[in-house]
Amino acid sequence: MGHVLYTNHGLVLLDNDGSVLHREQAYDDLFAFIDKDESELYILLPEYFNQCIDIKKRAPKPRQKDARTKLYLTMSNIMIGLHPFCTPYYQQQAILAYYHDQLLHTIPNEEVCSEPCYHDMFHALFPNGYDEDDDESESPHQVSYHQYLALHRNRFKIATQNKPFYDLYQAKQFTSSYLYWVLDIQAKPFKDNTLQQRSNIFQHCHHMKANRIASASIDYYLGHEEQVQLSADSISIDNNSPFMTKAADTQRYLAEALQTVVSDSAYDALSPDIKKDLLSTIRKSTGRPQADIYFPVYRIDSLFDLLFIECQRMTETKLSIRRCLKCNRYFVAEKSNIKYCDRPLDDNPAETCRTTGPKESIIRKIRNNPAQYEYHKAYRTHYARIRTGKVTQPEFTAWSKEARRRLALVNENPLLLPEYKEWLKKP
Numbered sequence: 001m002g003h004v005l006y007t008n009h010g011l012v013l014l015d016n017d018g019s020v021l022h023r024e025q026a027y028d029d030l031f032a033f034i035d036k037d038e039s040e041l042y043i044l045l046p047e048y049f050n051q052c053i054d055i056k057k058r059a060p061k062p063r064q065k066d067a068r069t070k071l072y073l074t075m076s077n078i079m080i081g082l083h084p085f086c087t088p089y090y091q092q093q094a095i096l097a098y099y100h101d102q103l104l105h106t107i108p109n110e111e112v113c114s115e116p117c118y119h120d121m122f123h124a125l126f127p128n129g130y131d132e133d134d135d136e137s138e139s140p141h142q143v144s145y146h147q148y149l150a151l152h153r154n155r156f157k158i159a160t161q162n163k164p165f166y167d168l169y170q171a172k173q174f175t176s177s178y179l180y181w182v183l184d185i186q187a188k189p190f191k192d193n194t195l196q197q198r199s200n201i202f203q204h205c206h207h208m209k210a211n212r213i214a215s216a217s218i219d220y221y222l223g224h225e226e227q228v229q230l231s232a233d234s235i236s237i238d239n240n241s242p243f244m245t246k247a248a249d250t251q252r253y254l255a256e257a258l259q260t261v262v263s264d265s266a267y268d269a270l271s272p273d274i275k276k277d278l279l280s281t282i283r284k285s286t287g288r289p290q291a292d293i294y295f296p297v298y299r300i301d302s303l304f305d306l307l308f309i310e311c312q313r314m315t316e317t318k319l320s321i322r323r324c325l326k327c328n329r330y331f332v333a334e335k336s337n338i339k340y341c342d343r344p345l346d347d348n349p350a351e352t353c354r355t356t357g358p359k360e361s362i363i364r365k366i367r368n369n370p371a372q373y374e375y376h377k378a379y380r381t382h383y384a385r386i387r388t389g390k391v392t393q394p395e396f397t398a399w400s401k402e403a404r405r406r407l408a409l410v411n412e413n414p415l416l417l418p419e420y421k422e423w424l425k426k427p
């Protein structure tokens with residue numbers, strides 16, 4: 001479906017020929033995705049499906065073209081806003097998966113849907129054709145018919161009926177829980193646990209087994225298909241990690257392979273910015289071969305795999321993430337005392353949450369606390385008196401110290417506020 005490369009600056013989605021489809025900075029697409037509302041999709045897909053097909057009769061329904069097109073486009077529009085991976089092709093895949101699921105669960109177990117019958121319904125679902133991922137000699141419906149037959153053969157393993165847009169749903173569930181359980185430094189229940197402990201807790205409570213991710217194997221390395229072809233079997237599974245981990249030998253092998261690739265025509269075919277990224281990393285890491293000096297390219301078949309690997313990446317690099325106190329979106333906090341993200345403000349792109357947030361928070365605090373407000377007003381009046389020579393600096397310092405002492409008393413007992421206001425007014 002796609003390939004993905006992780007560089008020092010974030011994720012790059014690649015086309016089959018190595019050209020860049022999309023670049024993600026600082027996990028922003030992932031962070032945006034988990035806060036978006038996709039719930040309508042889970043209702044729209046069954047609705048669309050029922051407009052197109054009568055699954056009990058195993059036949060297409062008479063065409064109500066406008067209504068179908070409208071539903072289809074509504075789904076597309078929601079998906080465009082969710083994540084760059086949610087392309088029209090991904091939407092087709094979701095519809096196909098739902099179709100197969102309906103076939104498996106609506107038709108009595110032993111019965112197989114015949115190919116002509118499958119074909120008619122397939123075309124009702126995709127009246128404008130189905131985009132193929134790769135160039136196949138067979139027509140798209142034949143390829144997917146074989147997928148259906150394979151599912152049918154294994155139907156006893158498929159216990160429950162899947163939700164519409166199941167991959168999307170699963171990706172959302174997993175990513176939002178993972179961020180909160182493992183990576184969010186503000187998540188209260190896990191404050192005193194290490195990253196490893198949190199990862200174990202997550203694994204335990206979510207039954208997320210290591211081999212779950214085996215499908216997102218490292219497929220090839222920087223377009224050098226024949227050089228590194230790893231399968232899930234050649235990757236060792238560390239029991240302490242929810243993710244697949246690569247054996248030390250594999251890492252060394254990849255590092256060596258990288259040195260070959262840079263003098264190879266496969267490297268020349270890469271886009272200039274990836275080359276730049278790669279070279280700078282090689283330069284930085286010269287003389288100390290370690291895991292970070294290569295960029296594995298993962299073959300990604302689903303949004304779930306993509307986000308899973310991103311979570312793995314964040315854990316490996318021990319990133320601290322938290323929600324911004326101003327915009328409430330997740331961001332990578334370089335230090336634990338950073339509380340605001342550096343996204344530009346919608347109404348003023350020259351400023352960011354970080355440049356404006358702390359000041360606003362002080363203003364809010366003052367507004368919410370009348371005693372604090374009175375103190376600030378009086379402070380400004382008294383401070384101005386230094387300039388006009390009415391009080392000296394030491395006198396002012398003594399006054400403000402006393403004012404703060406009294407403020408603390410008012411904060412403990414709000415009934416003292418009128419008395420405090422009177423005191424502040426004294427010259």
Ligand SMILES: [Zn+2]
Pocket residue numbers: 324325326327328329340341342343353354
């Ligand atoms: Zn923010």
